[in-house]
Amino acid sequence: MTELLAPEQVMAARRCSSCPKMCRSACPTQAVTGNERHQPWGHARQVVAAERRGDAGFVDPELVDGVYACATCSACTPPCHVDGVETPLLTWAARAAVHRAGATPPIGLEAVRQAQAGNVPAAEGAQWTDPSGLLDELRTLATPGAELLLFPGCGALGRRPQAVLSAATALSALGVAFDLPEQHRCCGMVARTFGDEAAATEMRDAVLAAAEGRELVVQSPSCSYWLGAEPLAATLARALQGREPTARTATVTYHDPCYLARHQRIRDEPRQALAAAGYQVEELRRHGDTTQCSGRGGGLPLTHPDIAAGYLQLLVDDIAAAGADRVVTGCASCATALHNAGVAAEELSEAIAANLEAEP
Amino acid sequence: MTAMATTDLLPRLREVVGDGGVSASAADRAAVAHDLWPRALIRARQGTPPAPPDCVVWPRTEEEVVGVLRVCAALGVPVVPFGAGTGVCGAVVASRGGVALDLKRLDAILGWDLDSGHVTCRPGIRGIALEEAALERGLTLGHYPSSLPLSTVGGFVATRSVGQLSTRYGRIDDMVAGMRVALPDGTLVELRPQPSTGVGPDLRRLFLGSEGQFGVILQVTLRLHPLPEHRRDAAFRFADFATGVGAIREAMQAGLRPSLLRLYDADDTNLQVDHLGIGSGGGCLMLTSCEGRRAVADAEAEVLAGICSNREAEPLGPDPVLAWYPRRYEIGYQQAKYLPMPGVVLDTIEVAAPWSRIVAVYEAVKESLRRRLVVLCHLSHGYVDGACLYFTFAGAAEDEGGAVPLHEELWDTVMSRVLDNGGTIAHHHGAGLARTPYLARELGDGGVEVLRRLKRALDPAGVANPGKWGLD
Numbered sequence: 001m002t003e004l005l006a007p008e009q010v011m012a013a014r015r016c017s018s019c020p021k022m023c024r025s026a027c028p029t030q031a032v033t034g035n036e037r038h039q040p041w042g043h044a045r046q047v048v049a050a051e052r053r054g055d056a057g058f059v060d061p062e063l064v065d066g067v068y069a070c071a072t073c074s075a076c077t078p079p080c081h082v083d084g085v086e087t088p089l090l091t092w093a094a095r096a097a098v099h100r101a102g103a104t105p106p107i108g109l110e111a112v113r114q115a116q117a118g119n120v121p122a123a124e125g126a127q128w129t130d131p132s133g134l135l136d137e138l139r140t141l142a143t144p145g146a147e148l149l150l151f152p153g154c155g156a157l158g159r160r161p162q163a164v165l166s167a168a169t170a171l172s173a174l175g176v177a178f179d180l181p182e183q184h185r186c187c188g189m190v191a192r193t194f195g196d197e198a199a200a201t202e203m204r205d206a207v208l209a210a211a212e213g214r215e216l217v218v219q220s221p222s223c224s225y226w227l228g229a230e231p232l233a234a235t236l237a238r239a240l241q242g243r244e245p246t247a248r249t250a251t252v253t254y255h256d257p258c259y260l261a262r263h264q265r266i267r268d269e270p271r272q273a274l275a276a277a278g279y280q281v282e283e284l285r286r287h288g289d290t291t292q293c294s295g296r297g298g299g300l301p302l303t304h305p306d307i308a309a310g311y312l313q314l315l316v317d318d319i320a321a322a323g324a325d326r327v328v329t330g331c332a333s334c335a336t337a338l339h340n341a342g343v344a345a346e347e348l349s350e351a352i353a354a355n356l357e358a359e360p
Numbered sequence: 361m362t363a364m365a366t367t368d369l370l371p372r373l374r375e376v377v378g379d380g381g382v383s384a385s386a387a388d389r390a391a392v393a394h395d396l397w398p399r400a401l402i403r404a405r406q407g408t409p410p411a412p413p414d415c416v417v418w419p420r421t422e423e424e425v426v427g428v429l430r431v432c433a434a435l436g437v438p439v440v441p442f443g444a445g446t447g448v449c450g451a452v453v454a455s456r457g458g459v460a461l462d463l464k465r466l467d468a469i470l471g472w473d474l475d476s477g478h479v480t481c482r483p484g485i486r487g488i489a490l491e492e493a494a495l496e497r498g499l500t501l502g503h504y505p506s507s508l509p510l511s512t513v514g515g516f517v518a519t520r521s522v523g524q525l526s527t528r529y530g531r532i533d534d535m536v537a538g539m540r541v542a543l544p545d546g547t548l549v550e551l552r553p554q555p556s557t558g559v560g561p562d563l564r565r566l567f568l569g570s571e572g573q574f575g576v577i578l579q580v581t582l583r584l585h586p587l588p589e590h591r592r593d594a595a596f597r598f599a600d601f602a603t604g605v606g607a608i609r610e611a612m613q614a615g616l617r618p619s620l621l622r623l624y625d626a627d628d629t630n631l632q633v634d635h636l637g638i639g640s641g642g643g644c645l646m647l648t649s650c651e652g653r654r655a656v657a658d659a660e661a662e663v664l665a666g667i668c669s670n671r672e673a674e675p676l677g678p679d680p681v682l683a684w685y686p687r688r689y690e691i692g693y694q695q696a697k698y699l700p701m702p703g704v705v706l707d708t709i710e711v712a713a714p715w716s717r718i719v720a721v722y723e724a725v726k727e728s729l730r731r732r733l734v735v736l737c738h739l740s741h742g743y744v745d746g747a748c749l750y751f752t753f754a755g756a757a758e759d760e761g762g763a764v765p766l767h768e769e770l771w772d773t774v775m776s777r778v779l780d781n782g783g784t785i786a787h788h789h790g791a792g793l794a795r796t797p798y799l800a801r802e803l804g805d806g807g808v809e810v811l812r813r814l815k816r817a818l819d820p821a822g823v824a825n826p827g828k829w830g831l832d
Binding site: 011014015016017018019020021022024025033034035036037042045046049052060062063065066079081082083084085 | 383385386387388390391392396401404405407416418442444445446462464465467484486488489507509510689690692693695696697699700
């Protein structure tokens, strides 16, 4: 027995591990490795075994490896109809138990430290950078005191600065006044990812308190999920609604980021925004509920870069099969990862801003 | 395994599949220690699951499979092929330890012969992935086991699976046009895809259902069907089970081949009331679909409706069937809800019998266990000369310690009643460990001796999934 995991999560793990692996076909980790324990059933089974061993079970390196071999992309959620089991909440709960047991992977602890210090991930891998310069540049487009606060999020600030600048450009062009937070603070999703629930809550509360009641619009999908705030894609769709496009220039293929499409059910808005900005939008075979994760979430590129690369390859294969030559996605991290994999990819704001600028 | 084998095994396997292709980690081994055999699940619940294999290998090529087999044969180490682990009879339990040969990285589609309606694929491809690829070409495998989204083609072949529409499309046995197999010592056997062949015994049948005991399936060529142009669904309510059975017998013997043909007994019908929307009118529910070319499907549906009408079945229209299709793969969710509870025993057992014995088998099984367990039954597949009865059992022992004995009693009872009343103890879940104790009575001494001699001839080292069927 252990107090590291809530009784309802222990029962959820027992139920999940009694299921005939109904989410197997949806799990990208399972598709990449073929290892039976690399799927939610495997996490649950390991959690049940760990719980039998008491607290010691949650420092077992194989359990830690198992619950971190997951991008928390939630692909397992639509096929799961087991009462009392919610994925990936069970995976997050297991990571929190690992954290309480003191066994969080060091690379994850470092990520949380960097985020708490206000740094953002510079690129793929574990490089970190201070985004203050970029934020200063953005302020030239901002309206001090505006009701709407643009919160780019660590992923957008770090991995794709041009997407943040495009977001500011697009909002300005659409006449949407926005301000920026006085300083960059991580929303705490990275702490949640690495099982530090207390830090995650504290960091989220600090961001919300700093907003002082103003409306947050969040560019990075996982941040809007954790903050419970409006994703930028929805804001852009609303701002573009009813607008007559004047520069129908291109066809794009839209890739649904998991944290928008599955975690927040933001599926129509990015497509509406693209259409209103003059794009013909085409679909990948897997989209919406069944979108193929690019492998950027859940800390996967830090803890399991090989598996994360496998996720990305599955998405690249889907894009190749669709014959898409220009991909737009609602996530800056996905866009950069795809770009680095040789795909002509951009974040939603970039596509919107490009067409607005092209208008006479 | 011998100490020598233990020492030599991992380095030699790494030479074949590389460092990333083999693992002896406790977690990786535990994940393939058993399939969904309820006995194993109950034991896992109790913290004493079947012992895991000594290591897991994930070959990526046919050559690597052969290499692994040669290493195991040379060292005398058991090797157990593993697909998705969705079997329900314990066939993948490494009864003598050894190597779990996980085939899921061997999942390519190798080619299509669209004129012949053939697809050739590796064994590790999931059924749903193959079906989706066929659908893109306007074809279907016509094979829909309830595990389709989870299980692999190699598993279908190795366990002789049956799908929900097999009354029309046949069981996997009927779909295998050719295959390539590696015998336990690595010798390759090439059975070229042909529509039919008459050279001695059909060797395909030797490997169908062999559960890894005669070799490892490396590739399979399966027969496909054009997507049906039209489907006609109809549900009926019969006064009792025997009357519905009579209707199915007449339909099958008249040459009808509905794709869906399920008859639920009264207890099972009661469970379908809510989600199939059939009202609480009692009786026994039959679900049917006829599909294919429009004129043929319509004609078949009309004849079937007439047969049901002659037995005073109440027509319920297509809606219950339309409600059934979206839920067709969801049986596992209920298991997940109840199985973690102490003492709970859940299982399904599928048997078959000739028409002359089918009602007797049904009644004997129902009567023998109804005081201890909920016993549901539906007739799931029809043939010219008989049918499959699919029983579902649910209940609880007085305490957790009584769960395994209750499960053993359940199996002993069902197997005995089926044999006593002239049926066969398995229709499509395979043999594995679950049916090993009953195999001799099913096949007779002569039948078991044939299997034993085949096993010795094909697997002289005794390393191919040993410990099953009572052969060693």
